[in-house]
Amino acid sequence: MDSRCVVISLILCVLIVFGCGEARRVDYPLPSKNGKGNKQQLQITRPFNIAHRGANGELPEETAPAYMRAIDEGADFIETDILATKDGILICHHDVILDDTTNIKQHKEFAHRKTSHVVQGVNTTGFFVVDFTWAEIQTLGATQRYLFRDQQYNGKFPIITFEEYIAIALDAPRVVGIYPEIKNPVHINENVKWPNGKRFEDIFVETLKKYGYKGTYLSKEWLKQPCFVQSFAPTSLIYASNLTDLPKIFLIDDITVPTQDTNQTFEEITSDEYFDYIRHYVVGIGPWKDNIVPVGTNNFLELPTDLIARAHAHDLQVHPYTYRNENQFLHFDFKQDPYNEYEYWINTMGVDGLFTDFTGSLHQYQQWASPLNANSKSSLMQKLAKMLEGN
Amino acid sequence: MLSGHRFSVPMLPVLQYHCGISSICGTIFSPCQGVRRIARVHFCNVWVVVCMVVLRLQVINASHFHFRCESSGFFAYFGGSTCHSCVLLTFEEKKRVDDCMAEFEIRQCGAYVPDEKIYMSNQTGSVPVILLLLIVACGASRPLVEPLPSKLDHGHKKPLQTSRPFNVAHRGSNGEFPEETAPAYMRAVHEGADFIETDILATKDGVLICHHDVNLDDSTNIKDHREFADRKRTIEVQGVNITGYFIVDFTWEEIQILGTTQRYSFRDQQYNGQFPIITFEEYISIALDAPRVVGIYPEIKNPVHVNDHVKWSDGRKFEDVFLDTLKKYGYKGSYLSKDWLKKPCFIQSFAPTSLVYLSNKTELPMVFLIDDVTILTEDTKQTYAEITSDKYFDYISQYVVGIGPWKDTIVPVKANNHLQQPTDLIARAHAHNLQVHPYTYRLENQFLHFDFHQDAYKEYDYWINKMGVDGLFTDFTGSLHQYQEWTSPLPSKS
Numbered sequence: 001m002d003s004r005c006v007v008i009s010l011i012l013c014v015l016i017v018f019g020c021g022e023a024r025r026v027d028y029p030l031p032s033k034n035g036k037g038n039k040q041q042l043q044i045t046r047p048f049n050i051a052h053r054g055a056n057g058e059l060p061e062e063t064a065p066a067y068m069r070a071i072d073e074g075a076d077f078i079e080t081d082i083l084a085t086k087d088g089i090l091i092c093h094h095d096v097i098l099d100d101t102t103n104i105k106q107h108k109e110f111a112h113r114k115t116s117h118v119v120q121g122v123n124t125t126g127f128f129v130v131d132f133t134w135a136e137i138q139t140l141g142a143t144q145r146y147l148f149r150d151q152q153y154n155g156k157f158p159i160i161t162f163e164e165y166i167a168i169a170l171d172a173p174r175v176v177g178i179y180p181e182i183k184n185p186v187h188i189n190e191n192v193k194w195p196n197g198k199r200f201e202d203i204f205v206e207t208l209k210k211y212g213y214k215g216t217y218l219s220k221e222w223l224k225q226p227c228f229v230q231s232f233a234p235t236s237l238i239y240a241s242n243l244t245d246l247p248k249i250f251l252i253d254d255i256t257v258p259t260q261d262t263n264q265t266f267e268e269i270t271s272d273e274y275f276d277y278i279r280h281y282v283v284g285i286g287p288w289k290d291n292i293v294p295v296g297t298n299n300f301l302e303l304p305t306d307l308i309a310r311a312h313a314h315d316l317q318v319h320p321y322t323y324r325n326e327n328q329f330l331h332f333d334f335k336q337d338p339y340n341e342y343e344y345w346i347n348t349m350g351v352d353g354l355f356t357d358f359t360g361s362l363h364q365y366q367q368w369a370s371p372l373n374a375n376s377k378s379s380l381m382q383k384l385a386k387m388l389e390g391n
Numbered sequence: 392m393l394s395g396h397r398f399s400v401p402m403l404p405v406l407q408y409h410c411g412i413s414s415i416c417g418t419i420f421s422p423c424q425g426v427r428r429i430a431r432v433h434f435c436n437v438w439v440v441v442c443m444v445v446l447r448l449q450v451i452n453a454s455h456f457h458f459r460c461e462s463s464g465f466f467a468y469f470g471g472s473t474c475h476s477c478v479l480l481t482f483e484e485k486k487r488v489d490d491c492m493a494e495f496e497i498r499q500c501g502a503y504v505p506d507e508k509i510y511m512s513n514q515t516g517s518v519p520v521i522l523l524l525l526i527v528a529c530g531a532s533r534p535l536v537e538p539l540p541s542k543l544d545h546g547h548k549k550p551l552q553t554s555r556p557f558n559v560a561h562r563g564s565n566g567e568f569p570e571e572t573a574p575a576y577m578r579a580v581h582e583g584a585d586f587i588e589t590d591i592l593a594t595k596d597g598v599l600i601c602h603h604d605v606n607l608d609d610s611t612n613i614k615d616h617r618e619f620a621d622r623k624r625t626i627e628v629q630g631v632n633i634t635g636y637f638i639v640d641f642t643w644e645e646i647q648i649l650g651t652t653q654r655y656s657f658r659d660q661q662y663n664g665q666f667p668i669i670t671f672e673e674y675i676s677i678a679l680d681a682p683r684v685v686g687i688y689p690e691i692k693n694p695v696h697v698n699d700h701v702k703w704s705d706g707r708k709f710e711d712v713f714l715d716t717l718k719k720y721g722y723k724g725s726y727l728s729k730d731w732l733k734k735p736c737f738i739q740s741f742a743p744t745s746l747v748y749l750s751n752k753t754e755l756p757m758v759f760l761i762d763d764v765t766i767l768t769e770d771t772k773q774t775y776a777e778i779t780s781d782k783y784f785d786y787i788s789q790y791v792v793g794i795g796p797w798k799d800t801i802v803p804v805k806a807n808n809h810l811q812q813p814t815d816l817i818a819r820a821h822a823h824n825l826q827v828h829p830y831t832y833r834l835e836n837q838f839l840h841f842d843f844h845q846d847a848y849k850e851y852d853y854w855i856n857k858m859g860v861d862g863l864f865t866d867f868t869g870s871l872h873q874y875q876e877w878t879s880p881l882p883s884k885s
Contacts, residue, residue: 058844150841152807298661325845326836332659335567336834337870339848361846368877 040174042076042226044218046370047346048353049362050179051075052322053094057358058150060142061101062092063157067168074363077177077226078169079355082162083184084192084200089134090162090207096184097126102140103155110136119187120260130191134161148326162204166211170225177226178213180204181251185236186260201236204229205243217247217283230286233261234269238281247283249319254288266291270307275314284317284352292320292349299332308349319353320345325361339365346370549683551585551735553727555879556855557862558871559688560584561831562603566867567659569651570610571601572666576677583872586686586735588864589674592693593701593709598643599671599716605693606635611649612664619645628696629769639700643670657835671713675720679734686735687722689713690760694745695769710745713738714752726756726792739795742770743778747790756792758828764800775800779816784823793826793861801829801858810842817858828862829854834870848874855879 054066055073067078081094096119098104104127113132116125129137141155162180169178188200208214208227215221230249231237237248253259255266268274270287293304311318323329323345327336334340338358342365345351356362563575564582576587590603605628607613613636622641625634638646650664671689678687697709707715717723717736724730739758740746746757762768764775777783779796787794802813817827832854836845843849847867851874854860865871 055844058841148836149845150808152809299659327657327834332567335867335869336658337867337873338846339870339873358844358846360844361848364846364848 039172042175042177042223043372044223045372046366047351048076048177048319049074049359049366050077050079050319050353050355051359052079052355052357053081054078055357055359056145056149057325060144060153060157062094062160062165063142064160064164064168065153065157067165070359071168071172071176073360074367075176075359077179077228077353078165079179079181079230080162080165081181081183082204083129084188084203085132085134085137086130086192087133088192088194088203089137090203091129091134091137092160092162092165093129094183096130096187097124097128098132098137098140099126101143101145102159103143104140106155107140117187117191119184120257128191130188162207163211166207166213170211175224175226177228179228179230179249180208182229182231182233182236182240184260185231185233199239201239202243205240208244208246213246214244216245222246228283232259234259234264234278234281235261241281248281249284249286249317250278250282251321252285252287252291255291270310272310272314275310275316279314279316282316284319285311286319286321286355289320289323289345292318295331301331301333304349308351312350317352319355320351321355323354323356323358323362325358342366343369551684551686551732552881553732554881555875556860557585557686557828558583558868558875559586559588559828559862559864560868561588561864561866562590563587564866564868565654565658566834569653569662569666571603571669571674572651573669573673573677574662574666576674579868580677580681580685582869583876584685584868586688586737586862587674587678588688588690588739589671590690590692591671591713592638593697593712594641594643594646595639595701596642597701597703597712598646599712600638600643600646601669601671601674602638603692605639605696606633606637607641607649608635609652610654611651611668613649615664616649626696628693630767637700639697655835671716672720675716679720684733684735686737688737688739688758689717691738691740691742691745691749693769694740694742710749711752714749717753717755722755723753725754728754731755737793741768743768743773743787743790744770750790757790758793758795758826759787759791760830761794761796761800763797779819781819781823784819784825788823788825791825793828794820795828795830795864798829798832798854801827804840808841810840813858817860821859826861828864829860830864832863832865832867832871834867851875852878 051067051070051073053061054063055069055075056062056066059066059069062080067080070078080092082090083093083096084090093101095101096117104110110127110132113127114125115128115131116123117128118124137159140159142157142159143154144151165180166178169176182201182204185200192200194200194203208229211225213225213227215223215225227246228249229237229240229244229246230251231240232251232253234250237250241248250269252266252269258265259269264274269278270285287307291305292307294302296302308318323338323341325338330336330338330341334344338361342354342362345354346366346369354362560576560579560582562570563572564578565571565575568575568578571589576589579587589601591599592602592605593599602610604610605626613619619636619641622636623634624637624640625632626637627633646668649668651666651668652663653660674689675687678685691710691713694709701709703712717738720734722734722736724732724734736755737758738746738749738753738755739760741760741762743759746759750757759778761775761778767774768778773783778787779794796816800814801816803811805811820827832847832850833839834847839845839847839850843853847870851863851871854863855875863871
């Protein structure tokens with residue numbers, strides 16, 4: 001009797017442990033989420049409003065408040081840059097160094113970690129993300145990169161993980177897409193190793209899959225959890241395209257900067273031939289806007305290049321970066337008014353998405369100039385009325 | 392028809408005009424003279440009256456014999472020796488005028504007394520001949536000179552909007568052009584301004600010009616003009632010692648040599664030195680010439696300083712000359728009266744006594760400007776606290792229809808560039824039936840408090856919808872107009 005009890009209880013324990021480990025509890029809808037999947041859908045009738053590093057015009061970039069503010073302000077996508085810590089944790093951070101966006105310099109305990117690496121051919125000195133564990137990174141406070149922006153939150157918000165960023169998007173009261181970048185993959189893969197021989201790109205895609213991100217552009221699955229994967233490194237995108245069918249965007253740096261993995265020039269990667277090639281792997285390109293339309297020394301625009309036309313001819317979307325409200329970033333054609341810049345890029349140049357530091361302003365512009373309910377009954381009546389008046 | 396027969400005609404004022412943009416004055420050929428090239432014609436006043444009656448020319452201003460030839464829509468007038476504004480000439484008209492001016496070497500606006508007499512027929516039928524001339528000319532001019540459609544019937548100009556806060560183009564579109572120049576004002580009109588705003592100062596010889604600073608250093612290329620180097624001096628203005636080149640030390644002729652510059656280094660510098668300073672009258676002509684009703688908003692600027700340094704020979708003060716200029720162009724009427732709506736105008740000043748002085752002489756509405764909290768009024772040396780008190784509002788509301796405060800005194804700003812709680816200034820002003828037109832709204836982020844997320848449209852939204860102002864002085868009239876068109880479009884049919 002006793003031995004059987006022991007065996008049964010042992011089996012039960014194993015089952016329980018095993019079961020608790022593997023089986024999930026019954027899923028019930030969270031009270032706050034009982035919309036039964038009736039979240040407001042991603043809009044796809046006008047260019048995408050991409051909150052570049054979150055609402056970093058107001059809050060330190062790539063922090064939770066920056067992303068939550070961006071969602072509040074109407075972003076279609078929240079954008080981030082993914083790097084990896086020393087112990088392989090994927091975090092949201094743009095620079096490979098911590099100097100310009102955190103209070104690392106106040107942390108004397110890390111003073112000796114300052115070092116130099118050659119990153120994309122440039123000797124860079126600072127405190128490198130790849131030299132810190134996630135636990136150490138968590139002790140830092142994010143700061144506002146630009147002096148002319150609000151400094152009041154400096155040091156108050158931590159750096160977040162890729163997963164935290166995804167959680168913010170998934171938790172939004174409407175469908176909000178993510179737009180993560182495989183950032184500096186050459187540098188990361190040189191300095192960070194994962195078990196089982198996995199690379200940065202593997203962990204990146206695994207994280208997306210873990211949260212159910214999948215599907216081709218505009219597929220049903222994709223529209224539920226929209227996602228663009230972006231990178232400046234074409235081989236990373238091609239590698240990732242074997243792992244996921246999520247749409248990818250090929251970022252293009254300034255004309256003097258070659259690709260970090262294939263060492264190709266701007267001219268090469270924007271040629272028709274290259275577009276012919278890369279279009280099999282990506283749905284679009286993300287160029288620096290001043291390369292599409294160069295700027296004269298007098299701060300007026302010169303004639304546009306044909307980059308957008310050729311990209312579109314190859315069925316490639318164009319999402320230029322980065323639109324900012326401050327007048328130092330606005331060329332005089334726009335009369336210091338960012339809304340005029342939006343108008344130019346959306347209506348004259350015909351872009352398909354815009355990376356902006358000021359997602360609220362872009363959203364406001366789009367709501368005024370191209371409101372989403374354009375096909376609603378009331379606006380139809382307005383249109384009829386206008387027609388009768390002879391407008 | 393005219394050659395060979397002579398008789399003398401009394402010397403009379405000559406048709407003069409002043410094309411607002413180019414600042415060039417001279418004799419013109421009224422199209423009523425027709426296509427014949429006639430040297431300067433002197434009209435006897437009687438003939439003019441008769442002519443006008445016969446040809447049904449509209450009398451705009453009887454004292455100056457302003458008239459308009461109906462067929463050509465061309466304006467001209469007889470005046471004294473001063474120059475007045477005209478409407479745009481057609482290309483053909485302008486060419487004829489240019490040829491005439493080239494032949495007679497007409498350059499400067501100013502007293503122009505011709506020394507030739509015109510030879511006209513002394514036949515009995517001289518009157519009818521002249522009239523015939525005029526009639527024929529007026530008729531004959533039609534095929535060659537097309538009337539400007541916009542000038543045919545001024546009664547149908549799109550009226551001033553009065554259903555949403557006024558968009559006041561502060562110094563013109565000086566976000567794009569050097570401030571207070573003709574292009575700045577014309578751009579502002581084009582961009583939808585309700586009012587174009589200016590600051591009036593006086594030159595050494597008493598000409599009223601559009602210029603903000605009492606000195607020329609920051610908005611002109613005076614420093615490139617070595618010939619004026621010795622004029623630099625120091626004057627105390629409103630308790631502050633200012634060193635520079637003062638307008639009151641330059642004649643109008645000298646001022647005309649200068650080129651305006653863009654005051655802010657972060658704005659477009661490409662027009663530096665290209666545009667001249669303009670007169671009050673040129674500014675008025677730009678407003679009157681607009682294709683829709685555009686109001687003016689001139690300031691009696693630094694009147695204490697001006698009256699200290701500039702004297703008019705007829706004993707008039709700065710304020711008198713200021714008002715006479717407005718009257719000359721037909722500006723009159725109380726706020727929202729029929730007269731006023733045809734030619735809207737607010738008179739503004741930081742000096743209350745100047746406004747009170749003028750209030751006896753005109754019904755035009757006035758706005759009392761209020762400087763920063765530490766600045767005293769120029770004339771009465773009163774403090775901000777005093778001139779914004781209920782008691783003072785009680786007093787000043789008898790003379791002005793509104794106040795124009797600096798916006799950061801209405802809602803103060805913290806050191807971290809976020810807004811504090813608003814004061815009750817607007818509420819109290821409104822309670823005294825005073826409009827509030829704060830200054831100045833600019834697009835550059837250094838002027839935007841963080842509450843607005845570096846977005847000037849959010850600032851407009853705050854001031855218009857939350858604070859409820861009645862007008863806004865802005866350097867970027869186009870953006871404000873765009874905002875208002877998006878958020879509070881005017882009814883499409885009035």
